[in-house]
Amino acid sequence: MATPKSNASMSNLEANNKNKSEDMESQSSFAPTPEAESENESSSDSQHKKGIDGSTSKESELKEIEKATTSTGATTPSAPAFDFVKAAEDLLADAKKLKATIDSKPTPPSSSPESAKPNDANQHAPLPPSPEEIVLRQRIAKLGKKIAFETAPPMEVLKSDWVTIADVSAWNIFLHWRAFDHIPLTGSISIADLARALDADESLVSRIACMLISTGKLTGSRLDGKEQGPPTHISHSRISRLLRTNTSPATAALAIVSFGNGMKGFAKWPEYFSTYDRHEPHPTGREILIHDSGTGIVVTTKRRGAQDSNKIFVPTPFSLGWGHPALAPWEVKARYPEYARHFEMAMAAKDKGAQGALGGDLGVGGYRGVNVEDPGRKFSLTWLAELSQKKQQQQQHILGYTNPSLKPLLVDVGGGLGHFLANLLANIPEVKPEQCILQDRPEVIAQVAKNIEGGDKRLKGVKTMAHDFFQAQPEEAKGAAVYVLRRVLLDYCDEQAVWILKRLRCALHGSEGRIVIMEGVLLDKPTPENRLVDMVMMNLGGKLRNEEGYRKLCMKAGLKVRGYWMDVEGASCVVECVEGDGTDGSEE
Ligand SMILES: C[S@@+](CC[C@H](N)C(=O)[O-])C[C@H]1O[C@@H](n2cnc3c(N)ncnc32)[C@H](O)[C@@H]1O
Incomplete structure (x- = not known):
């Protein structure tokens, strides 16, 4: 592998990342396209060939990465540079306003110890935020994300998407197992006890929990007095408590449905578009006209030879993801009453919001x-x-x-x-x-x-x-x-x-x-x-x-x-x- 000749301005971390990403590419299961192969063949030593500016292609790639890393957001000639200093100042001003809003809130009435139940979702719950507070929080989160996106080294942005995939998969499986329901709203549960409650391997539960701890979805702690070692106990964060199906059924249902409607289908896009070509979902097959018997209006076309003359079949990534490519999404949903129940709850929750x-x-x-x-x-x-x-x-x-x-x-x-x-x-x-x-x-x-x-x-x-x-x-x-x-x-x-x-x-x-x-x-x-x-x-x-x-x-x-x-x-x-x-x- 050619070693970059000049990496003076590249930090060790970036160099590391780059080497890692090259390793991953070389291990990747993606087969090279014929064009790429012929490119490789025709210039087997192309990595050392000089470009018009006299640099090797590896050096050019490095320059690109460096350029993007230090870019202030002016990625296209027409796009104005992102003023991250101004954005950070705006964010600080909003953060101060939010702090003042929170500080001025009256403290919630605390329930008496006798009446408090360990799983009472309202126990210790802060007072609900005012509309102004919600707007402030949304603005801060949006601006914070924008600043992170515009200032992070590009590889960090890509890696954070990758982290999201693992994070979502982790919360989805915990949701599926109702793991969040077993974590008390106050205090913590040991990973060993949680594993017992879930009838799962402790080591497995620990790995998944640690993913969620790493992103702040759960809070981890060691309660054995030792300073070294992975967390032994977990407790809720302000996010994970919303994924309890027993105390936040509507929000949990929304999360379950988002995953079911989303991730399963998204994961199948490559298979879907290679099976049905690169078109938006559309009816397949040849079609003939159907008239409404009463008015004679042509209602639609049907697939020639289709079993059901009143159905127009459209293959969908959703159905493929659920393992029923020949069914319409609503037919798939009808086969999973538990999912259907969550779907209806999610719809009701959406209605409220x-x-x-x-x-x-x-x-x-x-x-x-x-x-x-x-x-x-x-x-x-x-x-x-x-x-x-x-x-x-x-x-x-x-x-x-x-x-x-x-x-x-x-x-x-x-x-x-x-x-x-x-x-x-x-x-x-x-x-x-x-x-x-x-x-x-x-x-x-x-x-x-x-x-x-x-x-x-x-x-x-x-x-x-x-x-x-x-x-x-x-x-x-x-x-x-x-x-x-x-x-x-x-x-x-x-x-x-x-x-x-x-x-x-x-x-x-x-x-x-x-x-x-x-x-x-x-x-x-x-x-x-x-x-x-x-x-x-x-x-x-x-x-x-x-x-x-x-x-x-x-x-x-x-x-x-x-x-x-x-x-x-x-x-x-x-x-x-x-x-x-x-x-x-x-x-x-
Ligand atoms: C996204 S939901 C909207 C429900 C409702 N209109 C609302 O706004 O809350 C779509 C609805 O269409 C229903 N649906 C799907 N296919 C249908 C069909 N072929 N005939 C009648 N209803 C159907 C579903 O069961 C579901 O209740």
Whole structure:
């Protein structure tokens, strides 16, 4: 191996890192590409060849590393240099403000020793942070990350991603084993006791725990009085306590689902894209047209020779990751009830944290998003109150009695456990539960029925209906004033999304009904959180879309967009559409 001739300006550590990375490359299982091989052959001694500036390729590589290491962030000619001194000063100012905020907080009332339980999550819990404190903490964390990213030697940045993989794998397996549940909220547990509780090797538990201790997710200590040696005991950090399924079930469920929706699929990307080529997830095979029997509208295409004529099959990294490449993600989820349970809990938790359309607040409060054409035009569904009363009066007049379930006012399509609907009914009491239909897959609807039987009054009276949104709406669900599709289209590729919309277009055919789409939105300026959602959706075979993307779907489905509202901060949108007049380019 050629030794770099000049490493005077390179620290021993960097030189070490570089040598290590070269070793790893030489041990890597990646086969060289034919191009690389021929390059190697044609210049077997190329490492010593001189470049135009007279340096060897190894020297050039070193120079590149040095340049990047000392760079202040001006990686492209057009990008302004990152002013890390100014950023650090801003961070210090925010840190001081945060400290003052924390110091000015009243101390939480301490529970009496008799009433305190060892596993009481609220015991010793600090008072919840104010919105200002949360904003400050978010700003500090973001700036801190930015400074670290811009100032760390490049190899450190890459290595930290690598650490993240091991860290996430460690917390995921501890979560899977419910290891966090066994660690008391106060005090510690010995690694030996934890291993016994988990029925696992102590040495194994120690290795995994030490990974988490190294990143601060757990706190390690030695309680045998000796100064040397690895930790013998572990206790919770402010992060790991949130991963207890017994005291923080919603947050733990979010973590379980993030891993299930994310890591399993992400790990399969190389296999997925080499099997299905380098395309976004899309239907495979040749396709023929399917017409809706009632209206004659072409609903979609189907794969020639496919077993189920009403399914359009899209292979997904998610299903591949779960070991069921021939199933749709929701079919996979149905096979894992425990995962499905966590999924529903995670959805509910997201609802609580989410704003506007995705938080369900479309009732009295209205949606905080802004109409792109007429900023003064708010979106709300409060008009349903008047319509509900009008319908009941008409029935009274014609029938002599009211039967709210005669024609649906609102159908929540793929409505999950009904969080949105429950919120709407609570906000607009004039709308009767009997006027609303909640549709979803059979196992989800069975769960809703169980919840109602179990005393959940929020949806009592709502008509629940197992219905596949790829199929035509049943008679009793046709002609509704509103079909709501919330957080549904992002799970699907364009072909499937258009199909779902066309089924709804058929259901409102000839009426004044509307479809209200509420979705996450793809932001023009990439942010990690927004792009994460898009990547996770790719695992599921879907995608986040921007305004143009949603308008295109509606147009292809033969729908006319009557309003588009967007909330940039919450990265959500509401699209309201009605049946088009057939002149706007639908796929028929
Ligand atoms: C991301 S969740 C959104 C649930 C709900 N709309 C909300 O915003 O909370 C997507 C929902 O679509 C349902 N779903 C998936 N495939 C479906 C299908 N073919 N027909 C009906 N519902 C389906 C899932 O069971 C799940 O409840």
